[in-house]
Amino acid sequence: MAAIQVGLNTEAFRHADKPLEYSLAAIRGQGYRFCELNMLNGRDLLCEAGYYGAVSMERDPLEVRAVVERFGLKVSAVSAHAPMAQPEISIPFLVRAIEYADALGATCVCTDEGVVPDWMTKRQAYDMFYYTLRRVLPAAERHKVHIALEPHQKYSVKLKTYLEILDLVKSPYFNCNPDTGNIFMAGQDPYAFLEAIAKRIVHVHAKDIGGVVMGDRGKVTGVPSGCACGEGVLDWKRIIAILRKSGFKGVLSVECSSEEQGRVSIEHLNKVLKTK
Template sequence: MPIVPGFQLVATRSFPPLAARLHELAELGYVKVEPYDALLRDPGGLASMFNHANLTCPSIHAELPRFRTDVQRVIGMADILRAGTVVIPKLTVADHPQDTPGWMRFAAELAGYAIKLKTAGKRLAWHNRELEFAPLPDGSTPIEHLFEASPDILWEIDLAWVVRAGQDPTAWIERWPERIVAVHLKDIAQSSSGAEWVWADLGHGMLDWDLIVPALKKAGCQHWYAEHGAPLDFDRCAMRAIETMRSW
């Protein structure tokens, strides 16, 4: 099955206006986009821009405080954008539980949100950073507790953060294939001394895509989003990413 190219819009932050970038993405051949939390300030306006550029929005990022304040409003935003999946992108370091009981409590909180989204015809997914793979005092990992809490907690796997955590992404894909609904395709530079920090254009870094891509396809990953954490050249980043995705 061919990969339908998607783009995570966090890479557009330093390249306004957003409407122009959306049209560029569509012209390059991207079909779907995923907005980051700050873009949800005007979901109606955002939906209009997506429609005008002929781009779909199957998933959105919504920060945890939005869930804790008003889950129904999060669902309403997803409805406006026609997004079937809502992804919680991260916890702040200060909010990270420090032990297994803390992570189990947090996982139970996520399971509650997942039920509310499921009742509304939506899905909840977690986007990992590297801290979810750091061993807890009892040897378990936070990511395990999140998925063991409920089958309704799905996964948007960010491969580069898995690698940054010192883990093999293919092993984790093979362990939890049924949870993976989306992927962030971010590459890691050979050297972290560049102006784009540790990130590289997709296919121009150190990740072994010959192993990762077949594992993702086997897992049935639905949404493939190219991402770059700090691009200096948006056009270069977006062009290289879609060229790499087409080569798969």
Template structure:
């Protein structure tokens, strides 16, 4: 495993400066935003694709610092019912694939997206229950008429350009948000659909990350290290479907925390050990989204925790047997 980072934690700094800071922290890989919600603070695929000189400059910059790219991030909603928004997200994803091809990268991270409830919708409609039956009809429309057809076309395009790992981050608000929905989309579309495994999004839904890793074995293309803390009292009062703003820290049922501030080392060691058992030895990309702690202090703590819990060396086998 290698220590990586979601690079937009330093989106206010030039890429050259951000790379130096990451290197000094012991980070080996970056996952830069290339559009969508992640923005394009460090890498704008459209600009790089139109300028061979700027593309070469990026390659030299990475080579000089010794930092690689684990995946290109393009987290948007390409099936948004607003056609203008959907087109923008889709174009960002398309350009991300083309840039990945130029850089020799086979993995992008993104969301599955979420359509509306019909062709005339203006906003996404994320269904959270199976009754009344209207919701099942919404799900049928979303999956059969929008989601699966879109991803079949996009996977075909990505495959043509050397991107064969589309790592979907399982997050509520999008159609693929848990084990079963990810596997359903993968079965319908193909083996290029996999997971950007982020345990924080699963834990606050009530899932067990180790169980999820076992169920997703063979589909995990990329991993995020982000922690979450569940407020037992707010959850006991309101459950986990919490729509309070992230800034309302005192009243939310859960909060994202820096690695080690939501769960202890045993939790993270179990996750990294299970990842090793299912064959994942790639990058662990730290995503720092903690409003309680300073971002640089939090990032340092996260690196320290990942370094102390992840598994880096090759197996030595059952040398004692």
């Protein structure tokens, strides 16, 4: 990949009551070349009935890849969030997501540490994260698919503890998927955060923040999706400058709340990317 690209997470269509194919057609129609898919186990009635575009990992990944490619798209990453403090859940889920991503031609599995039980101490949680990562990363290395840690829960949204989690296990396939909106909403400085992890960024959730959610800043560990990129408080020229300086040549995967916000986001980000 020669330069920074822009993609759209299919969660932008979660309120549209439409199937995956609708989302893919809209994503390509807006000018995107990449999409990010949301994964689940088993079967879901809403997905089966065509009201939501999540992908069951029981489906043949080559079938799904063919559907994506029919719309002229590539998969940048799969979103496969799993609670690392519960290895009985997260290990099989993440390993399957790695295998699935490889078959799709994606290079990243985006995940976070998940919700940690109230009774679990930080040390106990880190021990669970370590165990899960040691079990999962060999699969990532075999398939050459990154486990891309997203700031989204109480430890990963703070830079200090995010770096501690990154240091638990050494692997060339354990890297970063910063979510710009989550970092901001957690009360952190998104630009300092990006600079601290820049060399390990393999994928980015491009999320802008504005409107009513602003009042929750510092009280939450993130939001499901933000406003259109360029319509919130984040400085995308500054963000892209940080990424370029580090040599990043991956995908900015937009996370927003609607099809229209997806259209506005790609127009804004492409404009910024054309500015040197």
